[in-house]
Amino acid sequence: MNLFGGLGAFPLTPVGPAGIDEDAFVGLVRRLVAGDVDMVCPLGSTGGYPYLTRAERARVARLAVDAADGIPVVIGIGALATREVLELSADAQAAGASAVLLAPVSYQPLTEDEVFGLYEDVTAELSVPLCVYDNPRTTQFTFTDELYGRVSRLPQVGSIKIPGVPDGTDAAAARVQRLRAVVPEHVTIGISCNPMAATGLLAGCDAWYSVVGGVLPEQALAITRAARAGDRNGALALSGALETVWELMRRHGSMRVASALAEELGLVGTPNLPRPLRALDADVRVELRDWVRSAGLVG
Structure with missing residues (x-):
């Protein structure tokens, strides 16, 4: 079975005044293991990879693999050059x-x-599989279906x-069917937009690459399993609750x-985002806190 299937959960990399909070990061990964996610995906956009040094990223990668207890670990390697x-x-x-x-x-x-040349250069030296990450909001680059087809035929x-x-x-x-027509059969299609995840999975996507799964793995896994089982009403209802x-x-x-969310659940300290990023404003936090309590996630 292709490892790129099911729920891929993206944990934060908590960063405080003293640097990476390794204990909190390991705790987040162990929470994902306990939640039975299919993949642990550190150093994605949620993991703040562009704000970390090479040495910090190498350390986070090792911590993630050690804490994942055998669950596949998909590590982000994005950089400018x-x-x-x-x-x-x-x-x-x-x-x-x-x-x-x-x-x-x-x-x-x-x-x-x-972009094709980037993937061509990287896959030529890889010994593990690669997931192509199309994130136009962050990268300001949008893949065409033709480019999906070209890149997906590269080794790895x-x-x-x-x-x-x-x-x-x-x-x-x-x-999804149009994408299936241009990518090889062995290449899975995963959705990343969290609000659209249930719809994407019901439409035939193989995986959900999930931000919320990094904090609320049980809820994300329930959506994933319902959708992949074809339970349309159940998957949409579970998503609607979020x-x-x-x-x-x-x-x-x-x-x-x-x-x-991680702060409200007591999983990380404050601050935990790398500067210049700032936490949500107080009034927004109240809105989130009310939801956390109404959802029964805290006492």
Whole structure:
């Protein structure tokens, strides 16, 4: 079975005044293990990878693999320069990564040929599978279906992480079917947009690459399992119960909301985001705190 299936949970990398809070990070990973997620995905966007040094990222990778207790660990290796990506790829593999995750990070806008060249250079030196991370809001680059097809045929590519699907099961299913027509059969399709996850999974996506799964693994896993079992009403109802979280993510960004959720649950200290990022404003925190209490997540 392709390891890129089911729920991939993205933990925060808590950063305080003294640097990375290793104990809190390990606790987050162990929480995911206890929650029975299918993949642990450190150093994604939620993990704040662009704000960390190479040495910090190598340390986080090793901590994640050690704490994951045999669950596949998919480590983010995104960086501006290809030479940095190759160094991070080597570090991830040395740490014992099951796979790596790569977004086409850039400062100068990239062309399609440049993005293809990035994946071509990296996969040529990889000994583990790679997930292609399409995150246009962050990278300012949008994959075309043609580019999905080209990149997915490179060696070691095992999954494509798409940003979302259209609203409605029929439209979403049509979108997934169009992607299936251009990528090889062995390459899985995973959705990353949390509010659309249930719809995407019901439409045929193989995986959910989940921000909220890094903080609320039980809830995210319930959505994933219901959708993959074809329980449309159940999956949408479970997702609907998280609508307050989805709306806050739409307004304030998923990383800030994940950070605040982790704080409310007592999983991380304060502050925990790398500067210049700031925590949610107090009035927004009240809204989130009310939801956490109403959901029965704290006493």
